[in-house]
Amino acid sequence: MRHLLSTKTISRDEAIVLLDIAEDMADVAGREVKKLPTLRGKTVVNLFFEDSTRTRISFEAAAKRLSADVINFSAKGSSVSKGESLKDTAQTLAAMGADGVVIRHHASGAPLVLAESGWIDAGIINAGDGTHEHPTQALLDAFTIRRRLHGAASRGRDLDGVTVTIVGDVLHSRVARSNLWLLTTLGAQVGFVAPPTLLPADTSAWPATFGFDLDAAIDAGPDVIMMLRIQAERMSASFFPNPREYARGWGLDDERFARLRADSIVMHPGPMNRGLEISSAAADSARSTVLEQVANGVSVRMAALYLLLSGDREDS
């Protein structure tokens, strides 16, 4: 794997290899010495054009556990926000000898532009681009689901027949897009539930079902229900009348949580708006994987860095 830009182009076998390596990485995390020497001498740059402390810390922890040198390049408040271009930044990082660049960018497609530009030769990991994709989030979600369903017997397994309902701001969600492609590639059936204003105008190319009725989706008893975060800026742009009405229609409140199938998994990519898209009872329950997702994020990102940057990576 040369870059990790999107889940759309990842094959089932590639995904399973990555998830299995993440299992190995998770084993390391359980050891007393949590470090591997694998990426000693390699430099990983966290290039964040958008604030996301939790994602940056997760990648930083992953790189350090593999013994890589980590440079955090926060583009917010730096020369970049004063007009330095992506191109100049990339060439600077190339001159500094970056082997891997983890990029978070507000513009959809920026990681692909970086990977194909010739400005820099490093392996590129997309850590979230605009409203396009967030592949490591989808990988950690798949990893989390697989572990919940198959436990210690997870290695080598896919998600064949697993039903996943994703609820909320699908239109603006890179998490939704990356999960759509990855989970369906792994054999899961994905259904989206949202107010009509928060679904794309044309979803005909998405291999999923679409609905507006969360109660019906809950009564259908999905294996997984994933609640997406509602960003503050949606509140004032007439996507829905107000937060109260949104919560009433599309929030996983206590009543809906109580009706959910007893063994359904409750997921959220974080950070959560408690009381809006998810109630505290749901978020903090034993069925919730919110904290596991955080822990698994480090393992999955270790696996991604390993595949991109360790010696035997293909250079084509």
Place this chain on the structure above:
Amino acid sequence: MPKERADNVEYLIRGATLPDGTRSDILLAGGRVAELGSGLSRAGASPIDADGLVALPGLVDLHTHLREPGSEQSETVLTGSQAAARGGFTSVFAMANTSPVQDTAGVVEQVLALGEQAGYVTVQPIGAVTVGLAGRQLAELGAMAASRARVRVFSDDGSCVADPLIMRRALEYVKAFDGVIAQHAQDPRLTEKAQMNEGALSAELGLTGWPAVAEESIIARDVLLAEHVGSRLHVCHVSTAGSVDVIRWAKARGINVTAEVTPHHLLLTEELVVGYDARFKVNPPLRRREDVEALRAGLADGTIDIVATDHAPHPTEAKDCEWDAAANGMVGLESALSVVHASVVANGHLDWADVARVLSHTPARIGRLDGQGRRTEVGAPAELTLYDPSASRVFGTGDLSGKGVNSPYLAMTLPGRVQATFHQGYPTVLDGALLPAAEVAAARSEVGHG
């Protein structure tokens, strides 16, 4: 030093194919088409072998961004004129979104004068509809019309005249001098932060959609306004199948509306956005295959009157970046005729007489531009383009003559080639190569003083 040119330099073009398919020699003398027929001879005239070449009337572009004054790093009147001549154009209408905006007599006269100095093409300034393109208050339309630039086309292009009352007033007001409002049809609220055509692909790519309805609803409103006040409306760069339907309906109803389509909307589709290569970022955006087909059909049946380039040069840094940060627009003058050839001539939608109509006669008529867009007949001004339809080339930066290299066609194989362009009787392009600026300016001043 430019070599001295007598003002009676004459060209005898031998064996050209006229747009109607007939073969003829063409003698250009005294700035006019002096003789037509076979076996012409003229002592002292420079001979040009046009065997196999189509002789089109000099092309007229109703929609060009020349960027001067204000953005001379992108293009100047001179370099834009050179790009135009290279593409077979003898006249361009210069859009008003310069800095300062072309919203006063002074600025339009300045652009006119720069065009005259360059001498490659007739540069006809377009006037802004509203002061500063801000959409609030009418610009001095009458003063621009009465100026030496004789402005007849008014447009806030780049922005839509969104306020219906301002649009109504503008449509009414320009009746006083037979003007036309050229509308950039884009509802601003429906296209906030828009990045590409809204549809299945924008959903996948996570780019904010530019829905077809944002264009179609403005066109629908404007044709009804034009009908109500009995005015003339021109719709810039129509890009959707629905817009073609609305315009077809309006024409059937007798509404005085004309419409243009760009070469890129006739050839390219939104699929090109997949790699986030900002060369394909343009406003209105590239649309679906169905839209391209509807635009071709609309051009063929006359619903769409003309092809106009929307030539929009940008410096490289404006495109060498992530998609959201990139500027909208493509250069189009140099490639226009080849792209029209590829998209609507090669498949039989248009013949060369139609090309003469949509790229010369009708744009000159819509813009009320004298001396351009005339049929090649004895006595007509010597505005002529010789095009080799049998040529084929991989389009590259060497085919560009303006400052901008933001062409979507780089590395694509395009048919045809402009072999020669004549403006006011003198050549601006010969053997496919642009003539030097000093030589053209000298020829121009001979004509001017002749």
